[in-house]
Amino acid sequence: MSARRAPGRDGESSPAVRDRAVRFLRTRWRVLVRLGVWSVLEAGQTFLAGYALARAMDAGFLAGNTRVGLLWLGAAGLAVGAGAFGTGRVYGVVAALVEPVRDRLVSAVVGRGVREADSGTLSGLTQQVEIARDTLAGLVLVSRSFLFTAAGALIGLFSLAPLLLAVVLPALVAGVGLFAATLRPLARRQEAFLAADEALAEDLGAVCQGLRDVTAAGAEARVAAGTGERIDAERWAARALARWSVARVAALAVGGELPVVLLLATAPWLLGHGVTPGALVGALAYVTQSLLPALQNLVHGLGTSGSRLTVVLRRLLPAAESGAPRPDVRPDPPGTPSPTRAHDEPDAAPERHDSPGLHTRLTPPAAPALTLASVTFAYGPASEPVLDGLDLVVPVGGHLAVVGPSGIGKSTLTGLVAGLLEPREGVIRVCGDSVPSPQAAASRVLIPQEAYVHSGTVAENLGLLRRDPVPEAELLAAAEAVGMTPLLRALGGPGGRVDPTALSAGERQLIALARAYLSPAPLALLDEATCHLDPEAEARAERAFAARPGGTLVVVAHRVSSARRAARVLVMDGPRTACGSHDELLRTSPLYRDLAGGRPARPAAPVR
The missing domain is CATH 3.40.50.300 (P-loop containing nucleotide triphosphate hydrolases)
Structure with a gap:
């Protein structure tokens, strides 16, 4: 029995998730620029790690000039310090990129929980949102590190000798291409495995609570057969996931380890065509100390966490983040018990004084509230x-x-x-x-009693339970009605930014x-x-x-x-x-x- 496919309760397709991501990144382009600027320091560190080593050998130690060799090694050490400084600044920029995503996810989960009484709201807030935030932060760090590390290493190889780049680059491109080709199948297998695991957990939860009833009804064989099907489905899904995971190992071997073999195998030819010993050592340093670790982080981080993030986002982001439908009012069916205690008799409805713009309420139902x-x-x-x-x-x-x-x-x-x-x-x-x-x-x-407020504008906070943006006149009228006008002014009006920790x-x-x-x-x-x-x-x-x-x-x-x-x-x-x-x-x-x-x-x- 194959695992049932469950993209999520209100699942989105992968293109929809990608479209949301692209729109979000367009609004955060300044943060992306800052991320790139600080990452340049890391690329500079990578460049000097191999280039300085090559120059230290060729112009320093092999030439009998120890002072020059030590100076180049010192330059490499200074680059390591600068790279560490840039990496430290990167974490702050990543937080500025990821935390707004978390706020949006929390808003979506809370909104769905309020509108639909969604039983998965608690799990969404306490587990899935945090998984999405942590995984996204890890993916940004890993992807950024590979991009800039690879750029620094490839520029360094070309600077040492274009022949070195010709030896290393094809294998690296082949490895990355193989890994990219496995991403979509891996994501599908990961999603199938999660769906099978959820189905088994749901089945076991129902069975464990009703064991006494199962025994009393003599349904042990039938229940065992159904549970066995769930177990088989999860086992087959796990096997399919494991088979595709082998492709990640192959991609790592081709892109990260094969270049080392090629450099060693072609070393006599390279040395005979003008490549210096120092350049060859620098190229080995680029591959073993920069490209291989960066590719390992990319394969393991993006391969597992990327598919998990996609699955979690499909569960957190409904296909249509619209407000709840207008309820259909139905009278109590015949036979509903009539209240006999603590009965609040209908009073005359008080006269209403509508505030400007406050005409979006649901029509009062015929049944009691x-x-x-x-x-x-x-x-x-x-x-x-x-x-x-x-x-x-x-x-x-x-x-x-x-x-x-x-x-x-x-x-x-x-x-x-x-x-x-x-x-x-x-x-x-x-x-x-x-x-x-x-x-x-x-x-x-x-x-x-404990009110929830999220970072963002005042208007975004106040309109959280509305389908469409709330007109400013209605926001102002609501604030005046509940006595929030002084606070609204202090925050800078509807467009003012809200810091929950400062309130x-x-x-x-x-x-x-x-x-x-x-x-x-x-x-x-x-x-x-x-x-x-x-x-x-x-x-x-x-x-x-x-x-x-x-x-x-x-x-x-x-x-x-x-x-x-x-x-x-x-x-x-x-x-x-x-x-x-x-x-x-x-x-x-x-x-x-x-x-x-x-x-x-x-x-x-x-x-x-």
């Missing part, structure tokens, strides 16, 4: 449920605050609604769509809030997303989200003032969980009275 029906969740089979049979309905345009002691399950609730966790029992719907699903993911936006936690939260405000998702989940803001800034941000056109707000409150602003409050208190208005809960919930200071307080005016 959020529905939980008999939802139970625990963090382990033997653990006590964090949520036990919770029923909750939040209507379109509603404003719900979630309060309770630390560890009671407030963030767990938002994780369930966002599709990051799956309930043990019950049904969760966002705008009528089951969670998890791409439609439900497109209808909600989650702002966590405070509160400033990062303001950027995340403005980004979520610009999202087309009608349901906003604020999981202590304003905890680093002062009370006045927090109140302004919450009022902005509550008044967002077509929007619904669920806020995990860390201040009681947030609960007073909400139309309804969910008090999470284990089996005594309750939902109601501020005044109702002061009368009926002892925990809420404690959280509110033990006495009734005049609630803030509802947002209208």
